[in-house]
Amino acid sequence: MPAFEEYCEEIKELWDSRWLTNNGAKHRQLERDLIAYLQTPNLTLFTNGHLALENVLEAMAFPQGGEIITTPFTFAYSRNRALRACPRFLRR
Numbered sequence: 001m002p003a004f005e006e007y008c009e010e011i012k013e014l015w016d017s018r019w020l021t022n023n024g025a026k027h028r029q030l031e032r033d034l035i036a037y038l039q040t041p042n043l044t045l046f047t048n049g050h051l052a053l054e055n056v057l058e059a060m061a062f063p064q065g066g067e068i069i070t071t072p073f074t075f076a077y078s079r080n081r082a083l084r085a086c087p088r089f090l091r092r
Contacts (some may be wrong), residue, residue: 021047053081 002010013025021027027045035043035048046052068082 010033050077053078057081 001007014020017025019025031043032044032046034045035041044055057068070079070082
């Protein structure tokens with residue numbers, strides 16, 4: 001752990017802005033640093049896998065007749081979100 005004073009200095013900007021999450025200053029800085037480090041023009045950070053999965057499924061824009069295959073050994077949300085993205089693909 002850093003010294004308490006060092007930690008306070010690090011989070012001062014967050015405290016002053018009252019913006020702790022969801023595209024705040026630290027989030028944007030990490031994105032910029034990763035873009036430079038990975039040398040990629042496209043990068044998006046997500047708070048959790050739930051949001052990442054939602055965005056990926058939305059971006060895929062599955063065509064009529066497409067298919068999503070999941071494992072039964074996963075969090076129930078994965079299947080439910082896939083079904084919400086393309087309900088016409090549900091097989092029972």
